[in-house]
Amino acid sequence: MNEQEAHQLAQELRACTGTERWYRHGLNPRITFTDGVKLLADKAGAYWLVDAIVANQLLPEVKREEFQVWNLDVDRDNASATLTCEDGDYRKVCEQKIAFTDFPPPLSPMQLYFCNGVVHLPSEY
Numbered sequence: 001m002n003e004q005e006a007h008q009l010a011q012e013l014r015a016c017t018g019t020e021r022w023y024r025h026g027l028n029p030r031i032t033f034t035d036g037v038k039l040l041a042d043k044a045g046a047y048w049l050v051d052a053i054v055a056n057q058l059l060p061e062v063k064r065e066e067f068q069v070w071n072l073d074v075d076r077d078n079a080s081a082t083l084t085c086e087d088g089d090y091r092k093v094c095e096q097k098i099a100f101t102d103f104p105p106p107l108s109p110m111q112l113y114f115c116n117g118v119v120h121l122p123s124e125y
Contacts, residue, residue: 037120
């Protein structure tokens with residue numbers, strides 16, 4: 001994805017203010033994600049990001065948080081990233097280093113929420 005496409009996707013994501021459909025996650029069908037998250041995953045090739053959020057639900061410290069804020073920060077220089085989970089009060093719950101990513105840097109930092117078994121964009125909350 002080039003920079004212009006990334007900026008276009010950012011605009012599309014900002015327009016997501018609800019969802020008409022919930023998509024079940026393949027590894028854990030009790031977890032769903034919204035139209036906006038599907039748009040992000042499809043266009044940015046970021047299903048791995050949804051997978052990471054779902055996989056981290058197995059950690060006891062993550063699982064006990066009813067409301068989670070997930071932040072993905074991409075380091076443009078070495079194409080790595082850090083995925084951080086916070087509770088709703090800015091307290092870090094866990095952090096995962098990602099050695100390589102092709103996630104579009106113009107979309108970073110990317111923030112997703114997880115609440116009531118649903119991964120969604122902040123604008124869809």
